[in-house]
Structures are given as C-alpha cells and as structure tokens.
Amino acid sequence: MSVDSRHAHQSPPASKDPPDAPWWTTAVAYQVYPRSFADSDGDGVGDIRGIIEHLDHIAELGVDAIWLSPVYDSPHDDNGYDIRDYQRIDPLFGDLDDMDALISAIEDRGMRIIMDLVVNHTSDEHEWFVSSRSSRTSAHGDWYIWRDPRPGMRGGEPGAEPTNWGSFFSGSAWEYARERDQYYLHLYSRKQPDLNWESVEVRRAVYRMMTWWLDRGVDGFRMDVINFISKDQRFPDGPLTTTGYGDGRQYFQCGPRIHEFLAEMQREVFGDRTGAFLTVGEMPDVTVEQARAFTDRHTGQLSMVFQFEHMDLDHEGSKWAVRPTSVLDLKKSLGQWQADLGLDGWNSLYWSNHDQPRMVSRFGDAHGYWYSSATALATCLYLHRGTPFIYQGEELGMTNVPFKDISSFRDIESVNHYQDAISRGGDPRLVLSALRRTSRDNARTPMQWSTAPHAGFTTGEPWVPVNPNFGRINAQSQRHDPGSIYSFYKRLISLRHQEPALIDGDFSMLLEDHPHVYAYARETPTSAITVVANLGHVPVEVRGIDGEVILGNHPEPWAATHRSLAPWEVRVLRGRHTLSVRGAHGDVTP
Ligand code: TEU
Secondary structure, eight states, rough: OOOHHHTTOOOOOGGGOOOOOOOOGGEEEEOGGGGGGSSSSSSSOOOOHHHHHHHHHHHTTTTTTTEOOEEOOOOTTTSSSSSSSEEEEETTOOOOHHHHHHHHHHHHOOOOOEEEEEBBBOTSSSSHHHHHOOTTTTTTTTTBEEEETTTOOOOOOOOOOOOOBBBBSSSSSSSETTTTTEEESOOOOOOTOOOOTHHHHHHHHHHHHHHHHHHTTTOOETTTGGGGGGGOTTTTOOOOOSSBBBBOGGGGGTOOOOOHHHHHHHIOOOOOHHHHGGEEEEEETTOHHHHHHHHHHTOSSSEEEEEEEEGEEEEESEEEEEOOOOOHHHHHHHHHHHHHHHHSSSSSSEETTTTSSOOOHHHHHHTHHHHHHHHHHHHHTSSSSSEEEEEETGTTTTTOOOOSSSOOOOHHHHHHHHHHHHHOOHHHHHHHHHHHHGGGGGSSOOOOOOOSSGSSSSSSOOOOOOGGGGTTSSHHHHTTTTTTTHHHHHHHHHHHHHHHHHOOOEEESSTTTTTEEEEEEEOOOOOOEEEEEOOSSSSSEEEESSSSSSEEOTTHHHHHHEEEETOOEEEEEEEEEOEEEETEEEEOOO
16 A cells, blocks of 8 residues: 555544634534434323433443424424524423523533424424515515516416425425515425525524524534525526436535625624524535535634535435445545544544434444444444534434335435336336335334333323334443443443543544555644444454453453454554554555
8 A cells, every 4th residue: 555545544633633622622522313212291292201201321431412302392394404483482392491401401411402403494394484485575575585477477387386496395396485486495495494594684694593502502513504694696507416306406506605694693692602502504415515614723714514425325326226335435434524523623423313223223234233233333433523413312222213115214205205206117126125224214103212112212102103022222321331332322421531542632534445454543743542343244353452352342351362353343452552453455555
C-alpha cells in the first residue's frame, strides 16, 4: 500500500483542540422516539410520563444527552414530523407540565435534552398554513411556497404542477389549492407544506419559537432536513426518475441561501452562547465538503450534521432496492469522513434512528451472531472521532420485524410506496420483501421492556404490534446481566468517556484493504488505543493483536489465548499496534 493511500484516511493531529472544547465533543447521545418508548396511560401510544418512568434505563447507560423526537401538537400524518403547534404538546404525549417535568428529571440525572426542530415544513393544519391557504392576501400569504399552474394549463389538471418534482413520500411534490388557484410545495406528504424561508417573517417566527424552548431549559436541537430549507427560486424541472417524477434535489439540497439562513439562526437564537448548545442538522445527501463548512469550529453554523453516506451504501439506485453493505465500502466512507472532518469539523456517529432499519439486522447477523455483531458494530463506530447517537432499543440488540403483510405497516412512506409500486405494475411479493428490509417501521415497533404482554410497553393495545421476539430480547433480562448487549454498551460508553485518545485522538484506519477486518488507531501525543474487529463470518488471524484488551466481546481469557479473531469479534487494545493479516492472497499489511 502506498504512503498516500495510508494517509487518505488519517485525520490530522488532534493537538489543535482548544482546551475548552464544548460539552458535546465528549458526549454520547440517546434518541427517544416517544410513540414507541413507553406508554404510561394505556392508550397504546408512548408518552412523556412513560419516558420519565424509564429514564433510569437511559441514565444507567451513562449517556449525556437525550434527543427527543417530536412531541408537539400534530395530526400525526408523519408521526409528529407534521407539526400543528410548535409550542403545544400533543395530548397523546401529555402537556407542557409533563414536558417541564421531563426536562427537570433529565437534568436531575446529569443529562441534557435536545428537541427535534422541524421547520422545513409544518402540518397543513398549522394556523399559519390555514391562513396562507385561505387567500393570496392573507396575513400569512407568502409563508409557504406557492406557485401558479404551468402557463397555459388549468390548476388541478394533470401535468399542470409548477415543476415535475416528486415527493419523498410518492406522487407529486405539489398540491393544488382551489382557494388560491395555486399549488403549494410539499417535499414530504401533502399534509407537510414547505415553509417559505425567503420570508423574513417566517424566519423570525421560527427563531422566536426556538428561543422560547431554550428558555424552557432545552440544550439544543436536532434539525430535521435542515439542508432543504433554501430553495432555488427559479424552480426548474429535475431529471426524470423511474417513478415518473423529476428529482428536484439539486434545487434544494444545500440551496443558495442555506449558510446565510443558518448563520442568521445561530446569531439570533444562540448568540454568544453557541458552544453551550448542541445543534445537529439532519442533512440527506450532504457531502463531506459541505459538512465541513457547516461544522467548521471557527466559521460553521452547527455543532455537527447527520450525514447519510453510510446509510445509502446498500441502496441499489433507490432505498427500495437493497444489497448488502460491504465492509470495504463502509471503511472507505466512514474513514473519509474521519479524515476530512478531522481537524476543523465535527462528526456525528450513528448506525440507526427512527428512519432506518435496525442496525444488527442490516449490517450485522441478527440470527447467527446476534450479540457479537451488535457489539462489534457499536464498538467500531462509536470509538471513532465524533459524537455517538444511540437509537432506543439498539442497546438491547432489537432487530427488524417479520411483517406479515402490508396491513402490518404504519409508516406513510412505506404505505404510499407500496400503493405506488403496485399501481405501476410491481409484484406485491417483491415490493413487500423490500419493505421488510428497508421500512422505517422496523425501527418503530415498541421498546421491549420485559416479557409481560406487549413487551411491557403498554397495558392497552399498542399502535403498532411489538416484535414477536420480545421474549428473548428485552430490557428486563439484560439490565443486570453482565453478558448482555446493554451491559456491553455501558462499558463502551464508559470507556469512551475515560480515554483521552477516544475523545481527542486523531484517527488512522489500519488494514484498509482487508475485506472483513475493520481496524483503526486513535492517538494523542501521550496515549493511544487500537480497535480491531472482524466483521465477517470466518475467523481471521491478525498479527499484532496481543496485549492488554480493555474492551472485547469475547470474555477473557479468550483474547489472551487466541491470536485469531473469531467471527464478529472486536478487541480494543491499549497502545498503537502494528497489525498484519495473512490472507489467501498473501499478506495484507497496515
Ligand atoms: O427524514 C428525512 C429524510 O429525508 C429521510 O430520512 C426520510 O426518512 C425518508 O426515509 C427518505 O426516504 C426526516 C425525519 O427524520 C423523518 O422521520 C420525516 O419523515 C422527514 O424528515 C420529514 O419530516
């Protein structure tokens, strides 16, 4: 391997970190999806009181911050990502008193809380939209993105939409409103109209609402599709896709005014307290260069972004056609992000969230090597440089769901895609089998607390059935078992907090060309850690892995006596190790 390629995945030295690095650079975060976390009142839907009752499950893991998916008032067309009132809690989840109680309970346990900020769009039932829709001259007339029908065509007529863009949830991204004889843009469902960020009044209203939440004691925001808020005002057609609609992303992904808007938000909302808050921008399709500009420690507008590159590696053209992710592709992608954000930017590190299938089913082996693959994958990613985000249930090794038929799905994206694919002649069995692997509902079944009915999630009928494997996979059986995935996550998080090399250390990928071994070193001038994992199904003999194992998923004395890595084995070693592997094709050296 050439020196150049070795350096391609090396981040620059870490010694440039300022001594007063913001709290979130050493933090581990945990995402709660309230609908599916814990139901305290038996209505079948998770709620805020349920979260409070189970806070110790999260606190004992050792995490520093909780990201709460939306709990705001909503008609729930997209499970709360369609907000009707930003300053009201949905009665399904509780009220503002419950929210205040949650904020204090989190603070009492030494943790922080990050709210979900969904301001690319609102619900069509938001009073702003109701007013905007009523007439062109209403008080909120220009708060949304309204365009006339195509010249020479009548509104509502097929093909009269202002552009050919498709919505992420199938169909056109435009909906006709007779009241104004115009179309409004909705990149997501037709009940999620996009706000017009060109309007200074919209921006002011959003900043006021954010400040109101900060004053209530929240510690930051996860910003939903925030890189879509600035649209190219020319609204051109996009290249046609297989759905029959155009792909408009190049006209709104990191659009012309995105940095200006986010800089304004930073100034108006956070002012000189910016470092005290965690801001993470969810950014589909963001490139590493763009992410570096957003997160630059001197000139950036956000603490970090959620990028999607590693989530898209298994897409064969679209998210509905999947192939397995290769370890080589993963190493290349994640290594590149480490290298390129290393010095001045900051990474978020995640395997899963409420939009992604379960990580052990997707990247690991949930059947043959459930424990080992879940723990190996977690160790590999969460000891990179950046801020880890764990999604509820991941710490238990929760898996994808054996959905029976289309009636078992709840998610608007899945349901719409199914109808759309079938109407275009798709084979229902094939469409269903793709959905089983990729549907967001895989992540949304209830938390598996115990072996009680419905996994202890609710005393009523859950809004979506629990995964039938809750008898085997649940918190009750794992919380006090030192050999559980939950206990492993505790050790992993504690290690991350203790070792300076894992916080500040630079990152160098090792054995870059090996198809199954994922290995890297983290180093500061005074300490080093080497992580080496076998993400494959056959043992691999790796030279250089002897020494002190500070964390491993095969208990001692296994590591002391075995020089080869078992399938899905991971070892975290003290010091910088020189590794080599003898493979079928000769030696692969670091
Ligand atoms: O998701 C943004 C997004 O584009 C995708 O991750 C989306 O989930 C979809 O799968 C694309 O195929 C965010 C939220 O996380 C998601 O839950 C919302 O549905 C969406 O925005 C709209 O608010």
